[in-house]
Amino acid sequence: MDLLLTAANAALLVAHDLRRDSECILILLGPPDPTRTIRLLGNQLQFYGPDIRGNAGLIRKALRHGSRLERETSPGVFASRRGLSEVLEASTEPIVQLREGGKDIRSVELPHDVSFVLSDSVDLSEDEEAIVAGRRVAVCSVGPRSLHASDAIAIVHNELDRRYPG
């Protein structure tokens, strides 16, 4: 859970504020009761900050909503049972996959509005890879080393911040 929350922070926070133009979608596949999807919307979050333990409370509250239908469980926090395929269908296009062995992110054209899919420390399964392959426009890599999701997200944001400052 720490890895996920750290990744969410990298996706949603700058030094003293939220990234109001970012959305972070966590797809939780682990026990006890998968699949759960939690969307965190930077422009609507109110009780979200750098403190991992505080954010864990928001996630726990979201997980208490076990219905298929999405519901806002705290300001800017939306919970449902959507899976990868449904999430990708509803995601802003183009969709770029991040993983080892992709094209260097620095050499790829990226529009201002773009979605990135990446896994935590466990690689995507064959089925998940197939689902992503059906929606993505490119596979990109952030550099020569295999990194934690949070570090990869920080690097991607930096790339977009440089291309679209302000």
Add this chain to the structure above:
Amino acid sequence: MDLLLTAANAALLVAHDLRRDSECILILLGPPDPTRTIRLLGNQLQFYGPDIRGNAGLIRKALRHGSRLERETSPGVFASRRGLSEVLEASTEPIVQLREGGKDIRSVELPHDVSFVLSDSVDLSEDEEAIVAGRRVAVCSVGPRSLHASDAIAIVHNELDRRYPG
């Protein structure tokens, strides 16, 4: 503390391993009993991983050592009462300061062995700035936005990974 531990993770970890050639030095100035300096050595750490709460235990143990003299409190974890000036004196040169308004890190020549100084969400004091100014060779910035320390560290590592792969 979460911010510091997240920053230490960005400094010391890649996907499934430690960065064996990295060292992370935390200078803790807050109550109840400052100044405390904790050095984490990537090539010697044994009980360090992505879990923030696990690492917090190593830090708490290190903080129980309140003497000026540095001592190894766990494998790869060294505690002392050294302050900024002593830490910089013992740091690998060149020393590069990271903060807003510096030269773009992508355009600066960086050797393989280099130290970076950066602050958490509170900027350096005037006195601290003066100490750093006396030792640094450059002030660099990672991009156009003001970021959390962990994200800045991830971006700097990526820059070095690209220049010195393998």
